[in-house]
Amino acid sequence: MDKFLPNPEATDAFAESLARTQQSPALIWLKGDLGAGKSAFSRAYLRTLGVTGAIKSPTYTLVELYALPDGRQAAHLDLYRLAGPDDVEFLGLPDRASLHIALIEWPEQGAIALGAPDLQIELSMQGEGRDARLTAMNPAAQAWLLRAESALAAL
Template identity: 55%
Template sequence: MQQILLPDSDATDALGRALALTRVSPAVVHLRGDLGAGKSTLARALLRALGVQGAIRSPTYTLVERYPLEDGEAWHLDLYRIGDAGELEFLGLDEGTAVLWLVEWPERGGSSLPKADLVIGLSVEGLSRQARLDALSGNGEAWLSRLSGYPHLTQLPASPVQSS
């Protein structure tokens, strides 16, 4: 587990870039947090750092946006608006071309989603945000290990509880 204080949107973008540059593949990332916690902002920064060109749209209404990467596709899902996990059957998520899943509101997808490698919990702390990163697989642990050695990330302040 790693906790990082994100004092402003630039810090959230820096975390997204660091995640992109240290990414393992394939990977499933569950993005958790209340509305406005920065889930889409972080996903956008990560995708941009992976070379996605053009508009990076929020999947709030489309439920899934797909982006080409050098090694496959990134799928950004926002499940806030689904009423039942069964609705995911119609999105074509079983095609197997995704090497990166970024899933907002994953609890609404239930067992229809692949298991997370990394869970990123974002919360608002006053005027700042806090990110808590938890590895749930070997790939997730490898990603966190790479991330902890990323030089620009060390410039972001750690929360009082840095790791466990």
Template identity: 50%
Template structure:
């Protein structure tokens, strides 16, 4: 992995949503994002904000029970939001019919449960509860991730 961007404090859900929007505005044409953090750390909030900023309309569901939710993107292709908390083995992902060629953006919660069956991350977003807010570390995991963070506003 590459050097992380310094840790940021997100004072509330609005700050988390602003980060999601900033990531959406600066994202590369194809990207894989692993969202890490305990339950309630803000992973789904960040994913929803990112998808909304990319023009996804209608309900943005948490994939906790469906494992994957697919969203058409305005600029073509699809974004997939995966929540792998409920899987026991990475082999279970075979049954989801994941096709990396169709997917322009992967947002993966609990990616460690799908190790070996997922594309490698370009960016790892580490979220943690900190008082009433959250902390976030953005860790580039590929040259694409480094370039993405270089264009992200402070």
């Protein structure tokens, strides 16, 4: 599924639509150049799930964990500075089964060590806005995109 997001508000609404329609734990790979909107997407997604307070970029910490209001946990990772998959074990991540969502920027640096993604989102700048390409990586993610499709069509 491809979607043009003409402004930052559309990127926020895009993330909110996906967060609201997520039904099961998920791992999302976020791909794109610097400044493509990966962190902005993640902040809007986490806010929709109920994260309050500061949502810090994991650029320097590599991992930011957030408690969700319902007791679940969310992780936001930036793997840009990792040398490869072997470095992932040193991040001190909770077990994937305990995470409601893991949003992973720069997954090509080793995210495969965390398991296959459910959804891959590629963001790229297009003039004043950005293009988003969503790829469902399994049947659960395909169903997720179908649930989100009507909300995403309104953007």
